[in-house]
Amino acid sequence: MKHVHRRVRPILRLALTATLTAALLPATGPVAAAAATPTTAVPTGSRAGAPATGDRWSLDLSVVDADDVNVRPTGTGLRLRDARWGAARSRGPRSALAEGMLITAPRTLSRPATRVRAEIDARVVPGATVETQVRAWRASGWSEWRPATAVFDQPVTRVQARVVLTARDARSVATVRGVRLTADSLAVTTAATPGLTYQVFATRIGLVGEVTANGRTIQPRDHFAALPSRRGLSPLNSGDYTVRVCTTSGSRCTYAPVWDVGPWNTRDDYWNPSPVRENWKDLPQGRPEAQAAYQSGYNGGRDQFGRTVLNPAGIDLADGTFWDALLLTTNAWVDVAYLWTGSGPRGVVGDGPLNIRTGASTTYPSRGLAARFANVPIQCYVTGQTVSGPFRTTNRWNRLATGQYVSHAYISAVYGGTVSAC
Known part of the structure; x- marks a missing residue:
């Protein structure tokens, strides 16, 4: 960020155009911190003089509830609740910034749209950032969060927005006075959405009692x-x-929701191709920046915050995932599938951790665990042992992958398509 050395706090007023790709068109990085001097930007996705069309609405920044993290409404706008929060939780390879996030309710559009644009009215001082991000509901689930600067790969009718604030210290706290969104349509771009799998180094999170990036x-x-x-x-x-x-042997697998940001970096979506990847675009797809820094001295061997990288970690695992689900005793290489990049039916684990069996009965060995709230792929179903669970009594067992079955009695919902018999 460019720093302007003057006493007057600059005001940043932004108009942003966003294109969110459910899989994979170019997106730019954070825009709210792009300048420290007052500026007005014209939406880059609109023709000069062309009026905006489509749904328009303003985000409600006055309501903070359970899924919002470290933010508070004030008389002047939305701000971080505690600018020391990042430093307090940054032991080891965690975020070095104070972070806050307001997630708004999903909005059903009056007509299908392929683009969302955001206009942000905010006071942003050096050392602070403000960003509006959006995602869209597809048949296979939510797309990734993207800065409000992208195009959907197909028309969508349901979108959700969040406002993310960061601060370097207690003196650099931004104030968001308003966010206005416009959803309209551009020419549709078709993109493939394969499920991506990479081998990365896993470390154990620990940190019991501390708070994750999503507020847990x-x-x-x-x-x-x-x-x-x-x-x-x-x-x-x-x-x-x-x-x-x-595990690299395939003997144990687990399905776990992503509830925190780290290790090391906070802007390294390494599973995405270079045009989409937020930072470190010159690295091969699937190679975390921390791994490149540790193994080959990339970026001088440092992370995005300038810290010396002490291990090649690309994923952190909570203690139950690490010890109980995978039976790991030390940090290790693992195979990770980023399931939202795939397609097909998904089941929501309503109660867990749920045993993943090698066959359609509780008499079969467990080869892992599916965490509560995990959205698991369902290839097909078979009949087997009747199980009474929190959602139904059934003899249906869902096959997640070859040699992986879970009882349908513990699945609270299925979306993304019809599940057929194996």
């Missing part, structure tokens, strides 16, 4: 994961972004 207080033997980008961060008590993590 970490419990002993907790079951969730952390990735070094907010683009795949699930709201509290949801599995909108779920990873499947398997």
Whole structure:
């Protein structure tokens, strides 16, 4: 960020155009911190003089509830509740910034749209950032969060927005006075959406009693994961972004929601292709920046905050995921599938952690656990042992992958398509 050395606090008023790709068109990085002097930007996705069309609405910044993190409404606008919060939780490879996030309710559009644009009215001082991000509901679930600067790969009728604030210290806190969104249509771009899987180094989170980036207080033997980008961060008590993590031998697998940001970096969506990846675009897809820094001295061996990288971690695992689901005893290489990049039916684990069996009965061995709220892929179903669970009594067992079955009695909902018999 460019720093302007003067006493008057600059005011930043932004008009942003966003194109959110459910899989994968170019998106720019944070825009609210792009300048420290007063400026007005014309939406880049509009023709000069062309009036905006489509749905228009303003975000309600006055309501903070359970899925919002470290923000508070004030008489002048939305602000961080505690600018020291980042430093307090930054032991080890965690975020070095104070962070806050307001998630607004999903909005159903009056007509299908392929683009969302955001106009932000904010006071932003050096060392602070403000960003509006959006995501869209598809048949296979929510797309990744994107800065309000992208195009949907197909028309959508349901979108959700969030406002993310960061501060370097207590003197650099931004104030968001208003956010206005416009949803309209451009020519549709078709993009493939394969499920992506990469081998990365996993570390154990620990930090029991501390707070995750989505506002969860970490419990002993907790079951969730952390990735070094907010683009795949699930709201509290949801599995909108779920990873499947398997040992390299394939003997144990777990499905866990992404509830925290880290390790090391916070803007490294390394699973995405270069045109979409927020930072470190010159690295191969699937290679975390921390791994490149540790193994080959990339970026001088440092993370985005300038800290010396001490391990090649690309994913963090909560203690229950690490010890109980995967039976790991030390940090290790694992195979990670980023399930929201795939397609097809998904089941929501309504109660867990749920045993993943090798066959359609509780007499079969467990080869892992699916965390509560995880959104798991369902290939097909078979009949087997009748199980009474919190949602139904049934003999249906869902196959998640070859040799992986869970009882349908514990699945609270299925979306993204019809599940057929195996």
